[in-house]
Amino acid sequence: MTRTPGKTLGVGLIGYAFMGAAHSQAWRTAPHFFDLPLRPELTVLAGRNQAAVTDAAARLGWQSTETDWRRVLERDDVDLVDVCTPGDTHAEIAIAALEAGKHVLCEKPLANSVAEAEAMADAAAKAATRGVRSMVGFTYRRVPAIGLARQLVADGRLGEIRHVRAQYLQDWIADPAAPMSWRLEKDKAGSGALGDIGAHIVDLTQYITGQALAGVSAMLETFVKERPLPTETGKLGGVGGAETGTVTVDDAAVFLGRFAGGAIGVFEATRFALGRKNAIRIEINGSAGSLAFDFEDMNVLHFFDGSEPAGTAGFRRIVVTEPEHPYVAAWWPAGHGLGYEHGFTHQVVDLVTAIAENTDPAPSFADGLQVQRVLDAVERSAADRSTWTEIPAPRD
Ligand code: SOE
Numbered sequence: 001m002t003r004t005p006g007k008t009l010g011v012g013l014i015g016y017a018f019m020g021a022a023h024s025q026a027w028r029t030a031p032h033f034f035d036l037p038l039r040p041e042l043t044v045l046a047g048r049n050q051a052a053v054t055d056a057a058a059r060l061g062w063q064s065t066e067t068d069w070r071r072v073l074e075r076d077d078v079d080l081v082d083v084c085t086p087g088d089t090h091a092e093i094a095i096a097a098l099e100a101g102k103h104v105l106c107e108k109p110l111a112n113s114v115a116e117a118e119a120m121a122d123a124a125a126k127a128a129t130r131g132v133r134s135m136v137g138f139t140y141r142r143v144p145a146i147g148l149a150r151q152l153v154a155d156g157r158l159g160e161i162r163h164v165r166a167q168y169l170q171d172w173i174a175d176p177a178a179p180m181s182w183r184l185e186k187d188k189a190g191s192g193a194l195g196d197i198g199a200h201i202v203d204l205t206q207y208i209t210g211q212a213l214a215g216v217s218a219m220l221e222t223f224v225k226e227r228p229l230p231t232e233t234g235k236l237g238g239v240g241g242a243e244t245g246t247v248t249v250d251d252a253a254v255f256l257g258r259f260a261g262g263a264i265g266v267f268e269a270t271r272f273a274l275g276r277k278n279a280i281r282i283e284i285n286g287s288a289g290s291l292a293f294d295f296e297d298m299n300v301l302h303f304f305d306g307s308e309p310a311g312t313a314g315f316r317r318i319v320v321t322e323p324e325h326p327y328v329a330a331w332w333p334a335g336h337g338l339g340y341e342h343g344f345t346h347q348v349v350d351l352v353t354a355i356a357e358n359t360d361p362a363p364s365f366a367d368g369l370q371v372q373r374v375l376d377a378v379e380r381s382a383a384d385r386s387t388w389t390e391i392p393a394p395r396d
Contacts, residue, residue: 159288
């Protein structure tokens with residue numbers, strides 16, 4: 001197929017497991033529902049095993065395959081590299097891609113350490129001077145109800161923000177028989193529930209309130225220290241065998257946080273909340289109003305307007321499916337809700353638009369670095385047992 005210069009965006013995706021599948025559907029779907037300034041092409045899928053990557057490419061709709069990610073960076077038909085690998089390879093791939101002049105989308109958390117995230121943010125800033133763009137995949141920012149929450153705060157409808165309550169609750173490893181996976185290995189994932197899901201609520205609360213976390217006091221816990229090694233892998237988890245391996249990350253993270261704008265926060269991230277599957281729960285109280293969100297009812301935002309007469313005031317259940325809500329006009333008539341995958345599609349829309357308009361997309365690698373610093377402060381505070389741990393101010 002001949003590419004139309006300036007009109008298409010050749011994408012190279014590295015990794016094809018859970019996140020790779022979610023990103024693939026987003027690259028495929030975005031141009032069918034949104035009027036994009038560039039048309040993404042699913043040019044190449046990379047993975048180490050030829051048979052497995054060939055099978056994944058056929059299933060997910062990719063035109064070709066590579067078994068070495070470096071080859072993807074050398075290809076002239078690739079304009080953007082999408083990094084969906086475990087965290088231990090993010091820095092190496094993303095920096096090399098930026099240096100090769102490829103735009104980069106990188107899964108969260110940005111890296112496995114602050115040093116790696118700093119190097120990535122530096123590489124991104126340098127690349128941006130050459131018009132090469134980068135974004136970190138905090139996809140939940142693109143849930144319409146989250147967009148509305150941020151808008152309400154920005155419009156002053158909550159007044160001065162005082163309390164932030166944020167939980168990310170899952171239960172996919174609550175069973176001690178659930179097998180080991182890369183998400184349970186520090187070398188590969190950097191941290192456990194903290195980086196995998198805690199990173200999302202750190203990003204979301206900073207995004208909604210417009211305030212950065214300035215300090216934390218934290219506790220981490222690993223409830224199950226040995227698990228069966230997998231005989232089969234799945235999107236999350238898989239099937240365990242007789243041999244066991246050691247869990248080297250946290251199963252749960254709990255911390256207090258102070259925001260730069262004066263709000264105080266309580267955070268909890270766990271994969272041991274039996275019955276909670278993907279419950280991202282955020283409640284914010286301000287001087288003029290409150291809001292509450294739960295991803296398990298993701299098309300709804302609860303809003304309390306403190307200016308209403310006490311006799312009839314109450315939390316209003318806003319169904320966030322109106323065409324005026326963020327992203328919704330491109331989809332279905334009011335009331336016909338969106339799902340998990342739509343956040344990834346919206347991420348593609350915003351990234352492609354920024355690339356075409358030659359602007360910096362958000363969340364940037366600098367935003368990813370800020371979250372990494374919070375994760376690092378949480379780990380240091382938990383290790384020190386109860387030390388208040390300051391977080392450096394975000395980069396401009
Ligand atoms: C697993 O906990 C996981 O897939 C995370 O890695 C994702 O970031 C989150 O969106 C859903 O849960």
